[in-house]
Amino acid sequence: MSLKDRIATLAEFGNVIMQRNDELQELMHEIEMHNRWFTKINQEITLDAFANNFLQTFKMNEWVSNYTINESANKQVGLILAGNIPFVGMHDVLSVLISGNTALIKQSSKDALFFPWMYNTINEISDVFKHKMVFTDQLKNFDAVITTGSNNAGKYFEYYFSKYPNIIRKNRTSVAVISEDDNDEELFELGKDVFSYFGLGCRNVSKVFLPEGFEPEKLFRIWEDYRFVIDNNKYKNNYDYNRTLLLLNKTPHIANDFFMMVENEELFSPLATLNYEFYNSPVQLQNYFESQAENLQCIVSNIPGNISYGKSQQPELWEYADKVDTLKFLTML
Missing domain, CATH: 3.40.309.10 (Aldehyde Dehydrogenase; Chain A, domain 2)
Incomplete structure (x- = not known):
């Protein structure tokens, strides 16, 4: 499927998030019961940021316009997701999906409900991402890896994944x-x-x-x-x-x-x-x-070039964690 089809499917998924249908409301309740840090208010903050900043067609088009996306890309990209705030791995998942590669997702036990729902929902919209999100407890047979974790975990990941193209994020x-x-x-x-x-x-x-x-x-x-x-x-x-x-x-x-x-x-x-x-x-x-x-x-701060007050949790697609360009990394695999 083409990049245009991928963007259209993700934009429609953004509409589902915006509408907060009964299924999503029930999921949000289940998520809060599973992890009491993930209150409905905090989930709302995250979902609003996804719908408004990540999953708008014009924003995704602007994002990918600076890259050459290989339509035949088919790398297996391992994602080890954090679980400190709701659905914190979303940008990595989107980056892999947009690039045309396959996301091998090792979820945090603290945040194990949203992404399977996301996968089922986008498959109801279109088959463009069928088999492009694979959930696993142990990463195997991957071509590259992106991890997010503590400084101690980062040291382990640097050693364990040193032979593979990688992005390894630590405490910030x-x-x-x-x-x-x-x-x-x-x-x-x-x-x-x-x-x-x-x-x-x-x-x-x-x-x-x-x-x-x-x-x-x-x-x-x-x-x-x-x-x-x-x-x-x-x-x-x-x-x-x-x-x-x-x-x-x-x-x-x-x-x-x-x-x-x-x-x-x-x-x-x-x-x-x-x-x-x-x-x-x-x-x-x-x-x-x-x-x-x-x-x-x-x-x-209010100093030009910094993030405005109240906006730190509303990054744009092109504002990369640790200032490491994830999509560039993926397009060069």
Whole structure:
């Protein structure tokens, strides 16, 4: 089947996602029962991003326009998917399908329901992807591999898959840079980047850089509407545990009853905790970010060239994880 047919089928699948029919609603409920981190609200965030950013015909056409897609491509591409946020492997799956290759999918046990439903649904639309999504517990007979996991898993994958063309992703996080000119409405949007998916994604902001004189307590007032995160038992357990550690260790911090802020140089922060640091010079910050490039997924701010507040979880098809061009990799196999 042609690239045009593949795009048309995926666009129709996007319409199914947009409509949220009874079958999808039932699936979403089942997914939340299977993994309590994957609340309906968080699934909605993901599905809306798919429907609006990934599965629009004009966006897919724009995406593939920069590549030469081999219509006779038939490589077996192993995908080891993460399970930290709902359906996080979607971009890799789409990239393999668009390229004409076959996705051999090893799902996370935390996220094992959506992609089989996706495969069944697109086969009802068209047979263009028949046998192009294969689910497996162990990768065998593959030509290339894309993995996403922890730093420890990444070291194992680098060794195990060294003989194959590969993309191996490790731990990353995201930061925000607040400026003196940012208003409350803009900072409220930043809360989406902090609290969506309970902060579990690599595109979630785990640290904010504040201008000298900024009162971090101001964010407690602005982000009051995100209090609903504490209603999730898993999040609350993490909040209680990490707050207790701060108190036992007498670590200076500020807190309300649903998240904490700690002045800390570290980019990565525990769940329910937001690190912060004051800065004087944006130029100094830029140099620091360049030195931390391998740890950073997104920089969120109003500074041109960065991701706008509230948009970190809405990447476009051409905004690749770790800035590694997945589709280029696949078209060169």
